[in-house]
Structure formats: structure tokens, C-alpha cells
Amino acid sequence: MLSVIDYEKALSGRVKSIKPSGIRKFFDIAGTMEGVISLGVGEPDFSTPWVIRKAAIKVLERKHIIYGPNKGLVPLRAAVSDRIEKKHGVRYDSEKELIVTVGGSEAIDLAIRGLIDPGDEVLVVEPSFVCYAPLVELTGGVAVPVPTRIENNFKLTAEDLRDKITDRTKLLILPFPNNPTGAIMTREDLEPIAELLRDTNIIVLSDEIYSELTYGRRHCSIIELEDMRERTIYVNGFSKAYAMTGWRLGYVAAPAPIISQIAKIHQYGIMCSPYISQNAAVEALTSCDAEVAKMVDEYNVRRRYLVSEFNRLGLTCFNPEGAFYVFPCIKSTGLSSEEFCERLLYENKVAAVPGSAFGDSGEGYVRISYAYSLKHLMEAMRRIGLFLEKLEAEKNEDKGSC
Amino acid sequence: MKNEIIRILQQNARISDTELGEMLGISPQEAADQIRALEEDGVIRGYSVILDDEKYDKSAVYATIELKVTPQRDCGFDDIAKIIMMYDEVESVSLMSSGSYDLAVEVKGSNLKDVAFFVSERLSTIDGVLSTSTHFILKKYKEKGIFIDNEEPDERGMC
Numbered sequence: 275m276l277s278v279i280d281y282e283k284a285l286s287g288r289v290k291s292i293k294p295s296g297i298r299k300f301f302d303i304a305g306t307m308e309g310v311i312s313l314g315v316g317e318p319d320f321s322t323p324w325v326i327r328k329a330a331i332k333v334l335e336r337k338h339i340i341y342g343p344n345k346g347l348v349p350l351r352a353a354v355s356d357r358i359e360k361k362h363g364v365r366y367d368s369e370k371e372l373i374v375t376v377g378g379s380e381a382i383d384l385a386i387r388g389l390i391d392p393g394d395e396v397l398v399v400e401p402s403f404v405c406y407a408p409l410v411e412l413t414g415g416v417a418v419p420v421p422t423r424i425e426n427n428f429k430l431t432a433e434d435l436r437d438k439i440t441d442r443t444k445l446l447i448l449p450f451p452n453n454p455t456g457a458i459m460t461r462e463d464l465e466p467i468a469e470l471l472r473d474t475n476i477i478v479l480s481d482e483i484y485s486e487l488t489y490g491r492r493h494c495s496i497i498e499l500e501d502m503r504e505r506t507i508y509v510n511g512f513s514k515a516y517a518m519t520g521w522r523l524g525y526v527a528a529p530a531p532i533i534s535q536i537a538k539i540h541q542y543g544i545m546c547s548p549y550i551s552q553n554a555a556v557e558a559l560t561s562c563d564a565e566v567a568k569m570v571d572e573y574n575v576r577r578r579y580l581v582s583e584f585n586r587l588g589l590t591c592f593n594p595e596g597a598f599y600v601f602p603c604i605k606s607t608g609l610s611s612e613e614f615c616e617r618l619l620y621e622n623k624v625a626a627v628p629g630s631a632f633g634d635s636g637e638g639y640v641r642i643s644y645a646y647s648l649k650h651l652m653e654a655m656r657r658i659g660l661f662l663e664k665l666e667a668e669k670n671e672d673k674g675s676c
Numbered sequence: 677m678k679n680e681i682i683r684i685l686q687q688n689a690r691i692s693d694t695e696l697g698e699m700l701g702i703s704p705q706e707a708a709d710q711i712r713a714l715e716e717d718g719v720i721r722g723y724s725v726i727l728d729d730e731k732y733d734k735s736a737v738y739a740t741i742e743l744k745v746t747p748q749r750d751c752g753f754d755d756i757a758k759i760i761m762m763y764d765e766v767e768s769v770s771l772m773s774s775g776s777y778d779l780a781v782e783v784k785g786s787n788l789k790d791v792a793f794f795v796s797e798r799l800s801t802i803d804g805v806l807s808t809s810t811h812f813i814l815k816k817y818k819e820k821g822i823f824i825d826n827e828e829p830d831e832r833g834m835c
Contacts, residue, residue: 575684575700
């Protein structure tokens, strides 16, 4: 007799209930088509600076590739600690308050799993990267979206936040500079948020993975604000700033009572971050500032180009001050963001990500990445221009027929 | 600003003033003025086109010729270089700091014979040219920062 296994029964209910990423869907369609030009990626188009790669080659040639200490290589933790202090004037003990993680992603996962019990509420500022709510749901927690609005330049305001706080609120996820909007928070923007949180027991998970990529002004972290270091889990990494996505390296800094607990999850689940990458990353922190500045200059040229092109084409585009995305509003087309992206892909072969993939408040927008060469972006804008002309012509036809 | 303009034009000199202005956060008029200033100052000498001869002119032949020359009294290598650069066949002339030769000359011809005769009849007969050594170019992969061979496919995913 044939033995039949019921996978529905075998799999975890929580896992089955979480949705797959909305970004992925468009990527999969685009992959099956010829001649598609993508604006979808969330990783730099630059190569990792050569000194970093050279450091990795040296490790491969001269060292045993070992696990290494759970929390990360000692020189790397020291360099990370120095870097945070240099940037924000806040010191973290490299032994007790830092873990080197497998990308910022693992750091986020550690923080959420370390804090959330079933029924706990997590405030997720939206639109934002797709991983927060699913990770919260996996712990049995409840993700509570906190929408930001274009009227506020997609910044989080204390008013947005205040109503969402309940007795069960444990964590606020603060993702700035923001993917997908490119919004940043200044010290003045952060102060009212900090003020609201100071009397509570709510912890902030500050995902600052894009912190090096700001245009015009320096990124401010909430840890710089009075009384906020002790209630913040600071997450950053090497992927975006140093074009090191594939190296899988990030870090989490937090007060010792938090680190000592989440270190257990890291130890049992991951053991330690990749040894080769960790060795190379020391080089990133100590000798790549000029390379990063060069990349930022190039991103900035692309950013300015896209913002004014979208505005010129009639899609209102908020002026982002960070990350490498622009987030034009497509409401004037009368299409939903998903319809817009689907038609743009099928009809003019440009792949972009619908804003709705980043939370309900992203509806009416599309995310356009500028981690592409100017040549690539100019061709994409030409196609988007043609697409918009076509939509406009359709509208006029409709009007004519009735 | 100057550096950024040049960096952008080096990637694509056909960009419009409007687009250049957008990229730099200035008006199209200001962008045009900046370029004109660079042209007037002689910083920008001209604009050209980079071709894939595999597609445009398969029989075209390119060669780099190393020239050993006797420097002339008072003007060194300049006089000879100026004679050489007047030929239409010559794409570039550079003075080299090399122990074995002095001028590097890039030549384009419609076939192998053309180039060979140009070297033997035009270049080597110039007064002061002591010897020539010709290297034929078989394939160009990248020129002036532009890929001529196909670029690697983008393997990045959307996440």
C-alpha cells in the first residue's frame, strides 16, 4: 500500500500562515521574460571595495577557516564598537553589548525572538522592509502597523505612534533611513518619539542598515538621544554601505541584559557568522570611508535624476534623503500599485516593486531602486515615459467614448 | 561640480542638458553653461563614439605601433608627434615613458595590408624615426570605460 504523508499536518501552523514576500513575486515573473529591465533590486550595483576582497583572499590563503567566537571576532567587535562611538558618540562594550550577525536580517530576527512572547504587540512603522511582521508572527506576537504618510515626508510622528501603544506593546521597529521610501529621521524628528517612549517599558529596534547612505545630511540614531541607549536595540551591517550583501554580515548592539539573552539564540541557531567575511569586514571599517563616499556621490546623482524625472513625467515623487530608493506616487494613473507594476512589466518590460508589498500604507506608490548604472536608469525612465503616455491615451479614449 | 559633470559625460556624452541638470540639481541652462565653460577652457576637447567593430565594420584593422625616434633639438619629440598625428589613419599618438620605445601610435585601416603599408611607407620614412614595431589588435573588450564585449548578466535578486 502506498504510504501518503500529509504535509499540511506536518508543517507548523504559524509558518503556513505567514505570507511569502510580495517583492519576490514580481522577480519571479520578470525572470521568465526576455529583455526586462529591472528597477527592483535592494542591493548595491558596486563591487565590494578591493581592499576588503584582498583581505578575504589573504585569510583564505593563510588561515584555517574556523567557526570563531560565537559573538564574533574580537578585532571586528572592537572595530564595530569604535565605529558606533565615532558616528553616534555612544559606546557599546564589545564583549558584553555586541554580536556580529549573519546580515542585519539575523540581528532583526534575534531581537524579535528575544523580546516577544505570544500575544505581545510589536509596532511596525510602515511602509517598511518586508521581514518584520512575518518574524513577529512566527513568535506568536502581533504586528501592529504604524503607517507613515507622505504629508509628513514618510517620517514617524508621535501622533502616529501614540494611539497604537497599548499595555501589550513591547517593541517599536524603527526602520530609518527607510526602505522603501528613502525617508530619514532627524534629531528633531526623533525627539518627540523618544519623549513618548521614555515613560514606557517599550524597547526600540532601530534598523539602521542604510545609515551610511544619506544625501545632504548625516544620519541621526535614536541611541544618541537622552535615555534612549538603554531602551534601544541598534541594528546595522555591512551589506549596503560597503556593497557586501553576499558576505552576510551585520551586527546588533544593545544593553548587556538583552545581548546576554539573544546571544543564546545566535549561539544555538547560527553558532557564528562567516569567518572569512568577518576578517575582511575589519578592513571595511578601518580603511573604506573614501570608497563609501564615492558610492554615495554616485547614488546621489542617480537619486536627483530619478526624482526630477518622475516629477517631470507627472508622478509626484517625494524627495528621499536616504537609502537607494525613490518612491513615486502612482495614484494619478488610477491603477493600484500592483496593477501598475504588472502592466509596466508586461507591456513595457520594466520591473518595479509595488508599494503595497511594504505594507498597506505603501499602496499608491511604487519602489524604484537606483542601485543601477545611469545608463540603465535612463533606459528604464524612457520606457516608463512611454508607458505613462499610453495610460494617458487610454484615459482620453475612455473619456471620448462616453 | 566640474568633476561630476565630467564623470557623467564620460559615461554618456549624449545626455541632454535637462537630464544632466536633473542629476546635478541645477537648471538645464546652468548645465549647458558649465559644459560650454569646460569646452571653452579646452578641458573638453571633443566628443566621439565608441563602436563595436564586430557589428559595424568587421574587416577594420587596428594596430598599436611602437616608435623609436630621435628627439629633435629644441622640441624633443613634439615635432615628430605632430607630423604623425596629422594622418587620418592615426587614432591616437602618445609619448611614452618606456625604455624600449618613445611614441605609441594607434592606427586604424580597412585591412591588414593598409596598416602594414601605412607603417612602412608613412611612419618609418619620417625623419628621426629609428624603428617601428607593430602589434595588431584582435579584440577590444572595453574602451574609454565602455564595455564592448557583452556585460555579465545581473544576478541580483529583488529583495
